[in-house]
Each structure stands twice: as C-alpha cells, then as structure tokens.
Amino acid sequence: MxxxxxxxxxxxxxxxxxxxxxxxxxxxxxxxxxxxxxxxxxxxxxxxxxxxxxxxxxxxxxxxxxxxxxxxxxxxxxxxxxxxxxxxxxxxxxxxxxxxxxxxxxxxxxxxxxxxxxxxxWGYFAFVKNADLDAPSDFKALGASDLKVVIQDPRSSTPGLGLLMWVKSVYGDEAPAIWEGLSDNIVTVTKGWSEAYGLFLAGEADMVLSYTTSPAYHLIAEEDASKAAAPFTEGHYLQxxxxxxxxxxxxxxxxxxxxxxxxxxxxxxxxxxxxxxxxxxxxxxxxxxxxxTLISPDKALMVPLADAPQIREEALAEWLAALSQ
Structure with missing residues (x-):
C-alpha cells in the first residue's frame, strides 16, 4: 500500500x-x-x-x-x-x-x-557617446567627421531599421548621399543592439546607435555620468x-x-x-x-505605420548600395 x-x-x-x-x-x-x-x-x-x-x-x-x-x-x-x-x-x-x-x-x-x-x-534613437566628446549635431556633420560609429543591421535589428527611417525621414531623396558620407565612419554593423553597445563600451568606436535613454543606465545603475546622447538638430526618430x-x-x-x-x-x-x-x-x-537629465528632442520623427514597409524597402536598398561601395 x-x-x-x-x-x-x-x-x-x-x-x-x-x-x-x-x-x-x-x-x-x-x-x-x-x-x-x-x-x-x-x-x-x-x-x-x-x-x-x-x-x-x-x-x-x-x-x-x-x-x-x-x-x-x-x-x-x-x-x-x-x-x-x-x-x-x-x-x-x-x-x-x-x-x-x-x-x-x-x-x-x-x-x-x-x-x-x-x-x-517607447524612446528616441540617438548616438551615445562619452560625455566629453564634441559630437556633430546632424548626419551631414557626422559623415564629414572622422568619428567612428557602430550601428545595427536593419534586417535583424529594430534600432538598425530605425536608423534607416531616421535618415530617410530627414533627407528623403538625399538619403543615398548621406549614407555615402557615413560609410567611412561605420566601424562595423552588428546583428543586434547588445553586440553594438558592447563594442562601444569596449572602446571600439566613438559612438553607438542606441537611445536617448541609454545614459540613464550608466547614471542610475552604475553611478556613472560619463555617457551622453548626442542631440541632433534635425530631430530624433521615435520608437x-x-x-x-x-x-x-x-x-x-x-x-x-x-x-x-x-x-x-x-x-x-x-x-x-x-x-x-x-x-x-x-x-x-x-x-x-x-x-x-536626459536630452529631450525638439522634433519627434516617425514614418506613418502604413507607409513603413514601402519606405523600408527603398531605404534598405539605398543603405546596402552605399555600404557595398
């Protein structure tokens, strides 16, 4: 029993x-x-x-x-x-x-x-940098600089796709020229956000595509005020x-x-x-x-939901063409 x-x-x-x-x-x-x-x-x-x-x-x-x-x-x-x-x-x-x-x-x-x-x-995409770095305030100036940046692949990453939409929403038909200017600044393109941010923290780049809120992590969790988001006068893309x-x-x-x-x-x-x-x-x-303490963009950018797939395809083709040269 x-x-x-x-x-x-x-x-x-x-x-x-x-x-x-x-x-x-x-x-x-x-x-x-x-x-x-x-x-x-x-x-x-x-x-x-x-x-x-x-x-x-x-x-x-x-x-x-x-x-x-x-x-x-x-x-x-x-x-x-x-x-x-x-x-x-x-x-x-x-x-x-x-x-x-x-x-x-x-x-x-x-x-x-x-x-x-x-x-x-929700949040705004931004390039995160060391707070003491004198960073450009728009994409044209960034492309003309010798700063090195890490970004994410728009085919696998939402921040990477957000960057495509950001550039496209600001420059429209001029976007290919912007990407051509930025191509020399891009150290590498990672599959996702974590890999890119890790490379930035390891000192492999001057800036990384992230969010205006990212410095809050360092400030609150690490009591480290050494990181900041670069404000862009053209506006920041909303996610x-x-x-x-x-x-x-x-x-x-x-x-x-x-x-x-x-x-x-x-x-x-x-x-x-x-x-x-x-x-x-x-x-x-x-x-x-x-x-x-975080920056607050003066202009919020966002492609209408219904238009995003078509604009994505056009912007992705422009991005691939510029980075393959």
Whole structure:
C-alpha cells in the first residue's frame, strides 16, 4: 500500500503539472536577461496567473518577426513582445495576429489607436557617446567627421531599421548621399543592439546607435555620468515597442491577460530601470530620478505605420548600395 500511495501521489503531482497552462512569449535577447525586465515580469505575472510564463529569446526585434514568418501558423508563440512601429504593418500583413481587449491611457508622444498591437514602452534613437566628446549635431556633420560609429543591421535589428527611417525621414531623396558620407565612419554593423553597445563600451568606436535613454543606465545603475546622447538638430526618430497575441494561440485568454497585465504598474514600473526606456503607461511612482537629465528632442520623427514597409524597402536598398561601395 505504501508503494501504491507513493505512485498515486506522483501521478497526482505530474497531472497537476501537466495541467498548468504555459504562456510562450517570443521576445528580443536583451529583454530576457538577468538584467533585463524578463525575470521581474515573469515572477510578477506568474503570481497572478497560476501559469508558467516562458520567454523565448529570438534575436533582435526584426529577427523575431522573421522567425514568426518562417514558422507561420505552426509557431509555438502565444505572444510576441518587441516589435515596433516600423514593423507593425509588416506584422499585420502576415495574418498571424489577433485583436485583444487590452487598452490603457497611453503616455506616448503620439496618439495610438490599435486593437492588436499594444505599446509597452517607447524612446528616441540617438548616438551615445562619452560625455566629453564634441559630437556633430546632424548626419551631414557626422559623415564629414572622422568619428567612428557602430550601428545595427536593419534586417535583424529594430534600432538598425530605425536608423534607416531616421535618415530617410530627414533627407528623403538625399538619403543615398548621406549614407555615402557615413560609410567611412561605420566601424562595423552588428546583428543586434547588445553586440553594438558592447563594442562601444569596449572602446571600439566613438559612438553607438542606441537611445536617448541609454545614459540613464550608466547614471542610475552604475553611478556613472560619463555617457551622453548626442542631440541632433534635425530631430530624433521615435520608437514605440509593442506586443501582440498570436491568432493560433492555444491559450488566448491567458495571452489577453498578459497583455492587460503589461499595462499595469507591476510591468510598467520596472521598464525604466530594466529596459531603460520610457514606460507606455506612466506608473504610479513616476520616472526614476536621473531621467530628468536626459536630452529631450525638439522634433519627434516617425514614418506613418502604413507607409513603413514601402519606405523600408527603398531605404534598405539605398543603405546596402552605399555600404557595398
């Protein structure tokens, strides 16, 4: 009877484990690290859901969408977290995503009305430098300088794609000439943000494509005021990062619950000091001390969501042509 009781107990435990719903979220690499938002978000959501939240890191944001396109309706993802405004239209065209009821009073620089793609943070792209570096204040001056920069590949990285859109939105048909001028300044092009920022911190370049909020990490987490974002008089390109539910999710109600949770203080309150971006919904505690020191662009640039795919193709062709010469 002792062995029967043990076997019965093990069966009951394994059955309970098997019944625990699993929520699979595809995201970008830096989100799911010990210093990123992933661990805190996972613990906070699992405390409310009686579920097992599993993040799957799939490269940078553009790589995440590429993986979803390859997997199609067979994907194991229930939610994707880490696409942005430049990828929303392309993501919608796949037909893989479903509307959600998650809504909030967003604290974004722009109006956001979408029933499928839910913002979770935002920021402005910028070149980060050492604070004492006398950096150019526009792309033409940067191209004419001898400064070395590291950027990310727009085919795999959302910051890399944002840079293409930034240049294109400022210069339009002159963009190829801008890239020709910048080609000598680019030390290397990395697959994702983490690799590029690491090279900058290692002293391999004078500046790195990142965000106006990146210096807050050094200031708050490291008590180091030696990094700054270079203000560009032409304006800075806006990024809004979003999450969405997959239409073929096996746990659609759980996916909706996560998207709604994403807009609460439990999620939004950790974004500023783990993802080092502005929260999409202002948490009760507000922004951490140190964010008031960041540069605030005079002009916010953004290509309309619906126009992004066509402009991306044109800008990518111009970028590849300039860097291949």
């Amino acid at each position: 002792k062995y029967l009781a043990l076997a019965t107990g093990l069966f009951a435990a394994s059955s309970a484990l098997a019944e625990t719903p699993i929520l699979t979220i595809y995201t970008y690499d830096s989100f799911d690290t010990e210093w990123g938002p992933g661990p805190a978000v996972e613990a906070a959501f699992e405390a409310t859901c009686d579920c097992d939240l599993q993040f799957v890191a799939a490269g940078d944001g553009a790589s995440v969408l590429a993986r979803l396109k390859l997997e199609g309706a067979r994907t194991e993802a229930d939610v994707v977290l880490g696409l942005d405004n430049n990828l929303v239209a392309a993501a919608r065209e796949t037909g893989l995503f479903a509307p959600t009821t998650a809504r909030a009073d967003y604290a974004l620089p722009i109006a956001w009305e979408d029933d499928t793609f839910v913002p979770f943070d 809004v990062e979003v999450a969405a539910k997959l239409a073929n999710s096996d746990v659609p109600e759980l996916a909706d619950k996560f998207l709604a949770f994403m807009l609460t203080d439990a999620f939004q309150g950790v974004i500023s000091t783990t993802n080092w971006m502005y929260p999409a919904v202002t948490p009760a505690q507000g922004l951490p001390k140190g964010f008031e």
